[in-house]
Amino acid sequence: MTTPENFPATLKNKLIVSCQALPGDPLDHLETLRRMAISVLRGGAGGLRANGADAIAAMRRETTLPIIGISKRFDDGKPDITPDFASAKSISDAGADIVGLDCSAGRFPTSEPWRPLLTRIRQELRRPVLADIATLEEALAAEQAGADAVATTMFGYTPETAGQRSINWTLVENLVKSLHLPVIVEGHVRQPDEVRRSFDLGAYAVVVGAAITQPEAITARFIAGMQS
Structure with missing residues (x-):
């Protein structure tokens, strides 16, 4: 991995917190999400x-x-x-510093093809693109297409990886060894030691979502642990 030209250097070795709620979740409320963001920022999110x-x-x-x-x-x-592109422009105009884009085999056929869309985002919106991928091959394709960083977000959500709900450490290692882009570990991160392991393997940053911001998922994990 080389030093990125367009990806924020301030994110290196930082924890990024995903402040989202699924449709129908009690937390799917704008003011709640804003307060959630303030809370994780106070806790040290980068x-x-x-x-x-x-x-x-x-x-x-x-x-x-x-x-x-x-x-x-x-x-x-x-x-x-x-x-x-319309959705990319809307989030860019709203103040996003980076545009996340599904560059995986799981991308919907009704969506705009990701390669020309990635180019338009970088050229017209002048925003770095984080390519959400599930495999090394997808990451290499995204790098060749001009992505500024890759994230393992889609692992477990594509036809090839469907149903897998833990971090693929071999994938993380291979991404770090094979790419000249920042590699971000995202998806299925549940414990602080997994964040540390990600950095030890050479990850640029780590994104944690449900393990911090979804009480329903956290509670369900505790209940499952009690019953095992």
């Missing part, structure tokens, strides 16, 4: 990941730290991250 223009704008007013912005829609429970 940046945020947020979904949708309204949430990004609300969080932008609270911090100058980097925000990874996405525009997420769901179909049959499957996420589609930043499906078109």
Whole structure:
């Protein structure tokens, strides 16, 4: 991994907290998400990941730290991250410093192809692009297409990786060894020691979401542990 030219250097070795709520979740409320962001920033988060223009704008007013912005829609429970240029522009205009983009095999066929979209975001919006991927091959393709960083966000949510709900440490190692881009570990991070292991393997930053910001998921994990 080389020093990135366009990706925020302030995120290196930092914990990024994803402040999102699934549709129908009691926390899926703009003021709640804003307060959630303030809380994790007070706890020491080095940046945020947020979904949708309204949430990004609300969080932008609270911090100058980097925000990874996405525009997420769901179909049959499957996420589609930043499906078109209009959604990318909306989150950029709202104040996102980085645009997250699904560059995986799980991208919906109804969405704009990610390669030309990635180019438009970088050239027209002048924002760095974080490529959400699930495999090494997808990461290499994103790097070749001009992505500024990659994240393991889509591991477990694509046809090839469906159903896997733990960090693929071999994938993380291979990404760090093979790419000249920052590698961000995101998805299935549940414990502080997993964050430390990510950094020990050479990750640029780590994103944690549900393990910090979703009480329903946290409670369910405790209940499962009690019953095992």
